[in-house]
Amino acid sequence: MGATIVEKIFSRKCGSDIRAGDVVMAPLDGAMIHDITGPIAIQKFYEMGGTKVFDPKRVIMLFDHQIPADSIEAASNHVYMRKFAAEQGIHNYDINEGVCHQVTIEKGRAAPGEIIVGADSHTCMYGATGAFATGIGSTDMGFALRFGTLYFRVPETIRAGVSGKFQKRVGAKDLILSIAADIGADGATYKAIEFTGKTVRKLDMAGRMTLCNMAIEMGGKAGIVAPDKVTWDYMKGRRRMKPFALDSDEEAKYAERRSYEVSGLEPQVAVPHNVDTGVPVSRVAGTHVDQVFIGSCTNGRFEDLTEAAEVLGRKKFRPGIRVIIIPASRDEYLKTLKAGLIGKFVKAGALVEAPCCGPCMGGAFGLLAPGEVSLSTSNRNFRGRQGSTEGKVYLCSPATAAASAITGVITDPREV
Amino acid sequence: MGAKKSVPVKKLVMNLPKAAEKMRVWKFGDDIDTDAIIPGRFLTINNPDELAKHIFEGTRDEFAKNVREGDVIVGGRNFGCGSSREHAPLALIGAGVKVVVARSFARIFFRNAINVGVLPVVCKDADRIADGAKITLEIKKGYIEADGKRLAIEPVPAFMQGIIDAGGLVEYAKSLKEVPVCTK
Numbered sequence: 001m002g003a004t005i006v007e008k009i010f011s012r013k014c015g016s017d018i019r020a021g022d023v024v025m026a027p028l029d030g031a032m033i034h035d036i037t038g039p040i041a042i043q044k045f046y047e048m049g050g051t052k053v054f055d056p057k058r059v060i061m062l063f064d065h066q067i068p069a070d071s072i073e074a075a076s077n078h079v080y081m082r083k084f085a086a087e088q089g090i091h092n093y094d095i096n097e098g099v100c101h102q103v104t105i106e107k108g109r110a111a112p113g114e115i116i117v118g119a120d121s122h123t124c125m126y127g128a129t130g131a132f133a134t135g136i137g138s139t140d141m142g143f144a145l146r147f148g149t150l151y152f153r154v155p156e157t158i159r160a161g162v163s164g165k166f167q168k169r170v171g172a173k174d175l176i177l178s179i180a181a182d183i184g185a186d187g188a189t190y191k192a193i194e195f196t197g198k199t200v201r202k203l204d205m206a207g208r209m210t211l212c213n214m215a216i217e218m219g220g221k222a223g224i225v226a227p228d229k230v231t232w233d234y235m236k237g238r239r240r241m242k243p244f245a246l247d248s249d250e251e252a253k254y255a256e257r258r259s260y261e262v263s264g265l266e267p268q269v270a271v272p273h274n275v276d277t278g279v280p281v282s283r284v285a286g287t288h289v290d291q292v293f294i295g296s297c298t299n300g301r302f303e304d305l306t307e308a309a310e311v312l313g314r315k316k317f318r319p320g321i322r323v324i325i326i327p328a329s330r331d332e333y334l335k336t337l338k339a340g341l342i343g344k345f346v347k348a349g350a351l352v353e354a355p356c357c358g359p360c361m362g363g364a365f366g367l368l369a370p371g372e373v374s375l376s377t378s379n380r381n382f383r384g385r386q387g388s389t390e391g392k393v394y395l396c397s398p399a400t401a402a403a404s405a406i407t408g409v410i411t412d413p414r415e416v
Numbered sequence: 417m418g419a420k421k422s423v424p425v426k427k428l429v430m431n432l433p434k435a436a437e438k439m440r441v442w443k444f445g446d447d448i449d450t451d452a453i454i455p456g457r458f459l460t461i462n463n464p465d466e467l468a469k470h471i472f473e474g475t476r477d478e479f480a481k482n483v484r485e486g487d488v489i490v491g492g493r494n495f496g497c498g499s500s501r502e503h504a505p506l507a508l509i510g511a512g513v514k515v516v517v518a519r520s521f522a523r524i525f526f527r528n529a530i531n532v533g534v535l536p537v538v539c540k541d542a543d544r545i546a547d548g549a550k551i552t553l554e555i556k557k558g559y560i561e562a563d564g565k566r567l568a569i570e571p572v573p574a575f576m577q578g579i580i581d582a583g584g585l586v587e588y589a590k591s592l593k594e595v596p597v598c599t600k
Contacts, residue, residue, distance in 0.1 A: 014597075026597075040503075044585075121498065136524065137500050137524055138528075140528070140585065147592075186493055186494035186497065219494065221523055361499070380451070384475065
C-alpha cells in the first residue's frame, strides 16, 4: 500500500510501518524555543523532574519576539533562558540571528526526513525542507526537552497540487492566501498539507517556506514539500547529508486531493479579521493604509525584499505612511544590504529594523491605534493581532505591500 | 477575577467539575483565536493570575471583571486557533475557568489545555447553549445538560485520556518509568 511522505517520515524514524491515525511516541531531531514560549517550557521541564535536556545539540534557542528587550519583564525572561542555555550547554543564538523559523532552517537545523517540534505555531515552516515539523505548546515542549520524544497522532494529508505559471508580481504568498481561502481556517485541522505539482517544484526555498509557514492558518499540523534538487542544493553547506529519495507514493491514501492552477491568479489580500478571507486585490484596492510591514517568517527573506524593491524602483514611499521593513534574519539582512536594497528602502522613506518578529504579533513595537489600518506581509490578521482591537490588518505579498506603500492605498502591484 | 482563585504555577492539575456542578456560560463565536484570549503584549507574563487580569482584553472586557470561579466558556468552531501560546489556557486557569466547550478546537490549543489542566469538551451542538445559561457536565455519561436539553459530547482520544487521568502532562511525565518510544 502506498504511503504519504508524512507516513514515511514516521515509519523511517521508528523502523516500522506507521500510518495516519496511529498514535506514536516519536523521537525528535530538534526542538526549538524562543523568548515568549521558552520560559514556561523550561519551568515545565524542571517540574517534570528534568535535570539535563535530552540532547543540547538538538535544542534550538533564540530570542526574536521582544528584542532588544522592550520591557524589564522581557529582559528578565531573556536572562532566565540564557542561564538555562549556559547550565545545559545549549547554543543560544540570543538576539543576534533573527526570526526563529528562518534561523532554524538557514542554520541547517531542519532537514529532509526529520521530526522537529517548536514552541511556536509557525514551526510548520520547516516542512519546506522536507522535514515533518509542528508547533506545540510549552508543556509539550517541557516534555520534549526532558525526554527527546513526544506523542504524535500521525496526520492524514491533504494533497495540494499546483500547476501553471505565475503572472508577473504574483507568487507564493498569493497562492497560499488563495489556498487558505479555499480550505478555510479549520479545513486542515489535525492534517498535514503536502504542496506538490510542477509549480511547487519550480519554487525556490523562499517560496516553499512561505507556503509551509501558513499551513497552520488552515489548522494544519504540518506543511510539507518533498525534497528535490532545490532542497538538497539548499542543504549544501548547511548540513552534511547525503541526498536520499523521500516522496509520497502515487497510490498513497490522501484525506483529500485538491488542485490549484495559478496562471490566472491575481494578487491576493486577506481582509480583517481572519486569514481565510483572501480576495483578489482589485476587490479592496483603494483602501487607505496607515502602516505597511514587510517582513516576518512568512515574507522577510532576501527574495521577498528583492520583490518589494523591484516594485519600488526609483519611487518613494508615500509620506505619512509608516513603512517598516525587517529582514527575517541576519543572513537575509546582509544579503539585502550587499544588494544595495537597505539604502534604497531607507532613502525611499522606510524604517529598516534589525531582524526580529517586529509588528507581526503586536508585542514589541509597531502597534496600531484604534481605527488604524495595517497592510502586512506576515501571517495573521486576527482582531487585535497588531495592537488595538479596533485596528485592522490586511495580509498580502511583498509586491502588493510595496505597491501600496508607494500610493498609500491598497494597490495592485501590476499597476505600479 | 481575583487573587482568591490563585493557582500557583507549580500545582496546576486537572480540576474537573463535580458531577452536578452548575456552571455559568460565557458564550463566544467561531474562530476564537489565542490572540483574543490573551493579546501578544502580555506574553512576558507567565503567572495565571496576572494573565487573567488581561484575558479577552479589548475583545470582551467585562469577562475579566465578572468571571467567577467555575464559569465555563462555550465557543463555536475552531476554538483556540492561531498562536501556540500556552498563556491562553493559563489565563483561563487564572480566571477560574476549568472547562471550555466548543463545536471544535484548534489542535495546539486542545493539547495545551489538557496538558495544563483545562478540559476541552467537543459538543457538536454547542451553538444551542445560550450566553448566561447554567449547564452541568456529565463527562462519564457523555452529555451536557443545558436548560433542560441534553447535548451529546465526544469522548477525548484514548491517549489524551491518560494525561487527563494523571492530572495533566506534568503529572503524567512524573509518573512515567520509561518512555515507550515508537510503540503505537
